[in-house]
Amino acid sequence: EPEVTQTPSHQVTQMGQEVILRCVPISNHLYFYWYRQILGQKVEFLVSFYNNEISEKSEIFDDQFSVERPDGSNFTLKIRSTKLEDSAMYFCASRLGQGEAEAFFGQGTRLTVV
Amino acid sequence: DQQVKQNSPSLSVQEGRISILNCDYTNSMFDYFLWYKKYPAEGPTFLISISSIKDKNEDGRFTVFLNKSAKHLSLHIVPSQPGDSAVYFCAAVEGVVDMRFGAGTRLTVKP
Numbered sequence: 001e002p003e004v005t006q007t008p009s010h011q012v013t014q015m016g017q018e019v020i021l022r023c024v025p026i027s028n029h030l031y032f033y034w035y036r037q038i039l040g041q042k043v044e045f046l047v048s049f050y051n052n053e054i055s056e057k058s059e060i061f062d063d064q065f066s067v068e069r070p071d072g073s074n075f076t077l078k079i080r081s082t083k084l085e086d087s088a089m090y091f092c093a094s095r096l097g098q099g100e101a102e103a104f105f106g107q108g109t110r111l112t113v114v
Numbered sequence: 115d116q117q118v119k120q121n122s123p124s125l126s127v128q129e130g131r132i133s134i135l136n137c138d139y140t141n142s143m144f145d146y147f148l149w150y151k152k153y154p155a156e157g158p159t160f161l162i163s164i165s166s167i168k169d170k171n172e173d174g175r176f177t178v179f180l181n182k183s184a185k186h187l188s189l190h191i192v193p194s195q196p197g198d199s200a201v202y203f204c205a206a207v208e209g210v211v212d213m214r215f216g217a218g219t220r221l222t223v224k225p
Contacts, residue, residue: 004157033213042217043158043203056212091157093213101146101165101207105157 002026006092006106013082013113021077021109023092031095032075033103034067036060036088043091049075082113117141118206120216129225133191137204137216140185144206149178149189152201152218161202162189194223 005024013019025032034046047067048055054067066078075094079086089110093103119138127133137147145166150158164171164178164187171178177190191198204216 006157035215043215045214048212093157095213101148101163102160103148103205103213104160105150107157108155110155 002104004092004094004104004106006090006109008109009107010110011112013111015084015113016081019079019082019111021079021090021092021111023075023077023106024073025075025092025094026096026104027073028096029094029104030097031055031103032067032069033093033095034077035091035093035105037091037108038085038088046077046090079111082111084113087111087113117144118204118214118216120204120219122219123217124220124222126222126224127194129196129223130193133189133194133198133221133223135189135191135202135204135219135221137187137189138185139187139206141206141208141214142182142185143208145209146207147178147180147187148205148207148213149176150203150205150215151198152203158203191221194221196223196225199223 007022032049037043045058047057047061064080068076089108091108092106095103148163149161151161152158162173162176180187201218201220203218207213
C-alpha cells in the first residue's frame, strides 16, 4: 500500500542551526502539507502546497520556514535558524485531490532543538 | 485558529460500551469532516469521513454523525475495544486545500 515516508525519524540540532525535514508523498497525490505537534498539544497546521507553490500558511510559518519540492518526489521543510520552541513532531501529509478529502500522514520526524 | 474544537481532552469507557467523541466547528464553509486516530510516536491514521451534504456515515464499528445546524459532529465507536485506546482528532476540509484539526481527545478503553 502506498505510504508517505519521512526522514529522519529523529533529528537533534543545536539552536540556531538549519534543519531540513524530508518527506516523500504518495506518488500521484497533488496536495501536500506540513503539520507539527508540540508534545502534549494539538496538531497545528503549518503550510499547504499545490502546483509547486504555497497555497496557504499559518501564522506559525514565518520567514524562518520554507518548503520545496525540488525534484518532483521529495517535499521538504526547512527551518533556517532553529529555536528551542521549534522542538516538536513534524508530520507531512499528502492528498490526492479535490473530492478526495482523506489525507495520508507520514510517521513524523521528531525534532529536538537543544 | 479555533475553527475546529474538541472540548473534551480525555474520555474513558468500559470495553464493550459505546464511545462518543465530539467535535464542534465554526466555519460553515467546511466541505468534509474527518476523524483520525493517533498512537504515540506515529502519524495520524485516517478513520472515517463525512461529506457536509450527509448527516451520517457508517463503517463497521465506527459511525460519524454531522449536525450542520449545530456545527457539531460526533464519532461513535460501538462496541469499544481496548485497541481503540488512542488520541482521536477531528479534522475539517474547506475547498481544495485547507485542512484544520481539533486539539484531540484521548480515549481510554478499559478491559
